Amino acid sequence: MTTAKTTGTPALTHGVRAEAAIDLAALRENLAALGARTDAALMAVVKADAYGHGALPCAREAVAAGVRWLGTATPEEALALRAAGIRPEQARILCWLWTPGGPWAQALRSHVDVSVSGRWALDELLAAVRETGVPGRVHLKADTGLGRNGCQPHDWPELVAAALRAQAEGLIEVVGLWSHFAAADEPGHPSVQVQLDGFASAVAHAEAQGVRPEVRHLANSPATLLLPQSHYDLVRPGLAMYGLSPVPDIGTPADFGLRPVMSLTARLALVKTVPGGHGVSYGHHYTTPGDTTLGLVPVGYADGIPRHASNTGPVQISGKWHTVAGRVAMDQFVVDLGGDTPPVGEEVLLFGSGERGEPTAEDWGRACGTLSYEIVTRIGSRVPRRYVGAGDGSGL
Incomplete structure (x- = not known):
C-alpha cells in the first residue's frame, strides 16, 4: 500500500497493469x-x-x-x-x-x-x-x-x-x-x-x-x-x-453531496488490427462488424470484473467510451476500438467519479444487471490499491 498526500485521481502508477485509486x-x-x-x-x-x-x-x-x-x-x-x-x-x-x-x-x-x-x-x-x-x-x-x-x-x-x-x-x-x-x-x-x-x-x-x-x-x-x-x-x-x-433512481452521488472514492484503471496490453467477421474471446459471442482495431485490457473476473460485463461493460480510453467486446475472461477482456489506434500502455479507465466523463460504478452495475455495491466490493486483491488525499488517518 502506498499513500500520497494529494487529492483527486492520479495517473496510473508506472509499470502496473491495473490499479484502484482510493481518494x-x-x-x-x-x-x-x-x-x-x-x-x-x-x-x-x-x-x-x-x-x-x-x-x-x-x-x-x-x-x-x-x-x-x-x-x-x-x-x-x-x-x-x-x-x-x-x-x-x-x-x-x-x-x-x-x-x-x-x-x-x-x-x-x-x-x-x-x-x-x-x-x-x-x-x-x-x-x-x-x-x-x-x-x-x-x-x-x-x-x-x-x-x-x-x-x-x-x-x-x-x-x-x-x-x-x-x-x-x-x-x-x-x-x-x-x-x-x-x-x-x-x-x-x-x-x-x-x-x-x-x-x-x-x-x-x-x-x-x-x-x-x-x-x-x-x-x-x-x-x-x-x-x-x-x-x-x-x-x-x-x-x-x-x-x-444507494438510491440511484432518486439521486446521483452529487445530488447528496457525495463523491465516489474508488477509481479503477488498467493499461492496454495490446492493440491490433483485425478484419471484419473476426471472432473475439471465448465462444465468439462478439464478431467484428468490419475492419477494426482491438484493444486488450489485462483484467478479468479473477480481478473482480464481472463476467456479466461481457459485451456490455463500459470503459474510457483516450477520452472515448468503448464497450467490452465478447466474453470477459479470467485475466483479460477485449474492447473494439473502432479503428482508433491508441498506443500500447494507454490508460483504460473502467470506472471513477465521472468527473472526467468516465463510466462510474453505477454504470457498470446497470450494464451487468447488478448494484454498484457489488462492483466495488468484488475488485480483488490482485488489483493493488493506491491511497491518495490522505489526512491524519495515515498516522493512527
Missing part, C-alpha cells in the same frame, strides 16, 4: 456530508474490506475525521482492526455476523462490541465472559421485517429478559438495540413503516424492562439520506460513505 479526501468529504444530515452519531461501516476500498486505511481515516464507531460483519474483520492499532478509546467496533464456536473470547479481550440475535449467541458469549473475566458489550438485534439476522418479535421478550439477567450478574452490559431495513432504498415501500413501527415497539419493550442503551440504531445508507425519523442515536452508512448512491 481518502473524498472519503472525508462524504463523512462530513453524511454527518451534516443528522444529529445522530456516525458508524463507518468497513465490512468486506471497506466495500473493497481497504478496511484499515478507511477506518483510520474515519477515526481521524472524528467518527467514533466502526461496523464490521465478521469477528475476524473487527479483530484485524484492533490488531492494527485502532484502540477502544478511539472507536467502538461492532461485529454482527456470528456463528457457533466463533472467537468470542478474543472479541471480549479486544473490546469488540457484539451483536446478539438469539439465545444461542448469548449463551456462547456468557461462557466466554466467564472464561475471560471480561464483561461483554452487547447490542440486541431485533428482526423487524428483513427476515435475515435478528430476533423475531415472539422471541424478543425472552432474549431481553435473559440479557438483563446476565447484566444484573455483571456479565454483560446491553449497550445497543438495533435492526436493519429491507427496503429503505424504495421510499414508500410498505415494509419501511412496518419496520419503523416494529423497531419502536422492540425498543419500547426493552426499555420498559430496564434496558438503558447507549445507542439505538436502525438507519443504513438510504435511510440516512432519506428517512430522518429512523436516525435515533446512531446511523450506519456503508455505500454512501464511499461516495456511491
Whole structure:
C-alpha cells in the first residue's frame, strides 16, 4: 500500500497493469456530508474490506475525521482492526455476523462490541465472559421485517429478559438495540413503516424492562439520506460513505453531496488490427462488424470484473467510451476500438467519479444487471490499491 498526500485521481502508477485509486479526501468529504444530515452519531461501516476500498486505511481515516464507531460483519474483520492499532478509546467496533464456536473470547479481550440475535449467541458469549473475566458489550438485534439476522418479535421478550439477567450478574452490559431495513432504498415501500413501527415497539419493550442503551440504531445508507425519523442515536452508512448512491433512481452521488472514492484503471496490453467477421474471446459471442482495431485490457473476473460485463461493460480510453467486446475472461477482456489506434500502455479507465466523463460504478452495475455495491466490493486483491488525499488517518 502506498499513500500520497494529494487529492483527486492520479495517473496510473508506472509499470502496473491495473490499479484502484482510493481518494481518502473524498472519503472525508462524504463523512462530513453524511454527518451534516443528522444529529445522530456516525458508524463507518468497513465490512468486506471497506466495500473493497481497504478496511484499515478507511477506518483510520474515519477515526481521524472524528467518527467514533466502526461496523464490521465478521469477528475476524473487527479483530484485524484492533490488531492494527485502532484502540477502544478511539472507536467502538461492532461485529454482527456470528456463528457457533466463533472467537468470542478474543472479541471480549479486544473490546469488540457484539451483536446478539438469539439465545444461542448469548449463551456462547456468557461462557466466554466467564472464561475471560471480561464483561461483554452487547447490542440486541431485533428482526423487524428483513427476515435475515435478528430476533423475531415472539422471541424478543425472552432474549431481553435473559440479557438483563446476565447484566444484573455483571456479565454483560446491553449497550445497543438495533435492526436493519429491507427496503429503505424504495421510499414508500410498505415494509419501511412496518419496520419503523416494529423497531419502536422492540425498543419500547426493552426499555420498559430496564434496558438503558447507549445507542439505538436502525438507519443504513438510504435511510440516512432519506428517512430522518429512523436516525435515533446512531446511523450506519456503508455505500454512501464511499461516495456511491444507494438510491440511484432518486439521486446521483452529487445530488447528496457525495463523491465516489474508488477509481479503477488498467493499461492496454495490446492493440491490433483485425478484419471484419473476426471472432473475439471465448465462444465468439462478439464478431467484428468490419475492419477494426482491438484493444486488450489485462483484467478479468479473477480481478473482480464481472463476467456479466461481457459485451456490455463500459470503459474510457483516450477520452472515448468503448464497450467490452465478447466474453470477459479470467485475466483479460477485449474492447473494439473502432479503428482508433491508441498506443500500447494507454490508460483504460473502467470506472471513477465521472468527473472526467468516465463510466462510474453505477454504470457498470446497470450494464451487468447488478448494484454498484457489488462492483466495488468484488475488485480483488490482485488489483493493488493506491491511497491518495490522505489526512491524519495515515498516522493512527
